[in-house]
Amino acid sequence: MLKHLGFFIEIVKGSIITIRHFVVNMFYHILNLFGIKTKRRGAVTRQYPEAPIQLASRHRSLHRLLQRDDGKPRCVVCMLCATVCPSECIYIEAAEESDPEIQKVPSTFIIDLSRCCFCGFCVEACPEDAIRMDTGEVELARYGRGDLVYNLEKLLG
Amino acid sequence: MIDTLILLAKIVAALVWFLVLTLYLTWLERKESAVMQDRIGANRADFFGYRVIGLFQPFADAIKMMFKEDFTPSFSRRFLHNAAPFMAFFFTAVTIQAIPFGDVLRIGGKEIKLQVLDIDVGILFILAMLSFTVYGVLLSGWASNNRWTLLGGLRGAAQLVSYEVALGLSLIGLVMVFPSLRFSAIVDFQGDLLFGWLPKWGILLQPLGALIFLIASMAESERVPFDLPEGESEIVGFYTEYGGLKWGMYMFTDFMKVLIIACLLTTLFFGGYHVPWLAADGFHFPWGGQLLLPHGIVILLQVLAFNVKVIFFCWLQILVRWTYPRFRYDQLMDFGWKFLIPLSLLNIVVTAIIMSVLK
Numbered sequence: 010m011l012k013h014l015g016f017f018i019e020i021v022k023g024s025i026i027t028i029r030h031f032v033v034n035m036f037y038h039i040l041n042l043f044g045i046k047t048k049r050r051g052a053v054t055r056q057y058p059e060a061p062i063q064l065a066s067r068h069r070s071l072h073r074l075l076q077r078d079d080g081k082p083r084c085v086v087c088m089l090c091a092t093v094c095p096s097e098c099i100y101i102e103a104a105e106e107s108d109p110e111i112q113k114v115p116s117t118f119i120i121d122l123s124r125c126c127f128c129g130f131c132v133e134a135c136p137e138d139a140i141r142m143d144t145g146e147v148e149l150a151r152y153g154r155g156d157l158v159y160n161l162e163k164l165l166g
Numbered sequence: 167m168i169d170t171l172i173l174l175a176k177i178v179a180a181l182v183w184f185l186v187l188t189l190y191l192t193w194l195e196r197k198e199s200a201v202m203q204d205r206i207g208a209n210r211a212d213f214f215g216y217r218v219i220g221l222f223q224p225f226a227d228a229i230k231m232m233f234k235e236d237f238t239p240s241f242s243r244r245f246l247h248n249a250a251p252f253m254a255f256f257f258t259a260v261t262i263q264a265i266p267f268g269d270v271l272r273i274g275g276k277e278i279k280l281q282v283l284d285i286d287v288g289i290l291f292i293l294a295m296l297s298f299t300v301y302g303v304l305l306s307g308w309a310s311n312n313r314w315t316l317l318g319g320l321r322g323a324a325q326l327v328s329y330e331v332a333l334g335l336s337l338i339g340l341v342m343v344f345p346s347l348r349f350s351a352i353v354d355f356q357g358d359l360l361f362g363w364l365p366k367w368g369i370l371l372q373p374l375g376a377l378i379f380l381i382a383s384m385a386e387s388e389r390v391p392f393d394l395p396e397g398e399s400e401i402v403g404f405y406t407e408y409g410g411l412k413w414g415m416y417m418f419t420d421f422m423k424v425l426i427i428a429c430l431l432t433t434l435f436f437g438g439y440h441v442p443w444l445a446a447d448g449f450h451f452p453w454g455g456q457l458l459l460p461h462g463i464v465i466l467l468q469v470l471a472f473n474v475k476v477i478f479f480c481w482l483q484i485l486v487r488w489t490y491p492r493f494r495y496d497q498l499m500d501f502g503w504k505f506l507i508p509l510s511l512l513n514i515v516v517t518a519i520i521m522s523v524l525k
């Protein structure tokens with residue numbers, strides 16, 4: 010009996026916490042409803058699609074391949090990114106390049122984003138700074154898996 | 167003829183009031199839980215671009231539910247499986263007909279009682295109908311022909327049966343104080359004043375009874391502190407094999423129970439449709455003032471007061487639902503049999519002693 014009474018006190022204490030949250034938040038909601046601006050808001054929710062969130066500058070988003078001054082991809086097909094990729098989602102085929110300084114360029118460069126885990130290892134591994142993940146694009150939902158396979162043209166943007 | 171029409175109109179009005187309020191209870195639940203948890207809650211469902219703080223969400227939910235596949239597992243007992251949700255739904259929906267919404271309304275020489283079924287055994291009627299919902303729980307568990315739903319149904323039946331005892335016993339003290347089982351009589355008694363100034367509401371005469379009734383009835387509604395029958399978050403409950411509209415009916419029944427519990431609390435313990443110090447011809451304040459009002463306004467105020475009280479108790483129940491974690495099953499049974507029932511017996515004894523001393 011006495012134990013139950015102790016529970017009862019804790020139960021009342023718990024409800025006081027939730028009631029406090031309710032009353033305080035309602036107070037700010039009502040103030041905002043009448044157009045009164047307050048520093049604190051009634052909720053921490055962000056209305057995402059209408060009010061997008063500023064991404065951090067180092068946020069890892071959709072990949073892009075960088076280009077040389079003449080428009081060719083900077084990638085030299087060293088395969089480091091394809092090797093390091095834990096999801097094994099990078100597929101590269103090489104082609105000859107006449108410039109002896111470069112020797113190889115990618116003829117195909119495919120990233121399967123439906124498998125990519127956005128770890129950023131490919132960016133870390135690249136010796137040529139040819140691949141980056143700084144497009145700021147995070148809305149990558151598609152209707153088909155095929156739409157998530159990004160090829161060279163798409164990656165060069 | 168005209169009487170039959172009035173009766174029919176009253177039945178339909180009570181049912182529409184009940185169902186619409188239940189529909190918006192889902193909205194209240196979403197919004198209230200959101201505000202309690204520093205969120206905003208569902209606000210996206212729009213109607214030609216108007217969002218109005220998510221007020222169209224219940225309709226969006228209903229449409230979604232209707233167009234879902236009505237799936238009946240091949241191994242289920244088909245007839246019972248289909249009948250069970252309707253049983254739970256029906257027996258909960260009829261209870262509203264016994265609740266008084268207001269006093270007698272007089273228009274054009276007609277006297278209309280704002281209550282559909284003014285029967286002598288109102289309390290018993292509602293308790294009986296609420297007990298029938300056990301069949302919905304048990305049958306759905308049985309007819310799904312799945313071990314886990316059967317266990318869920320048994321859990322639900324055990325819980326409902328054991329808390330019904332406490333529920334019934336908690337009302338006996340009230341029936342002793344207001345010597346009637348008729349709802350309109352109980353509400354009339356609560357219109358009197360205690361010591362000449364305090365409204366004679368049931369909560370003042372039966373505080374312990376009110377508390378036990380609140381807890382036991384929340385256990386009857388199978389919502390979170392007592393949601394072991396369904397256990398929507400992790401245990402497999404009695405309506406696992408239901409989908410679409412039939413599942414929606416179980417959900418709807420839950421919310422209807424919340425609403426009927428709020429109605430019962432209001433009617434039995436919080437003065438029903440009475441506004442403090444409002445008599446049939448207007449306000450008579452205990453400090454001497456008077457404010458006479460026409461008949462129509464008085465009735466309107468009463469119905470409004472009833473609605474406000476009911477919505478407050480819905481709010482309270484949703485608050486409880488979003489504050490407390492679930493009971494363990496043995497705790498639930500201990501709490502019902504070893505705590506609530508002795509306490510309600512104590513309440514009866516104490517009430518009897520006080521009544522005989524005061525006589």
Ligand code: SF4
Nearest residue numbers: 094125126128129131
């Ligand atoms: S981010 Fe990670 S998973 Fe995605 S392509 Fe680069 S290395 Fe592979």
Ligand code: SF4
Nearest residue numbers: 084085087088090135
């Ligand atoms: S690591 Fe860089 S240079 Fe090497 S293949 Fe990948 S993108 Fe090309």
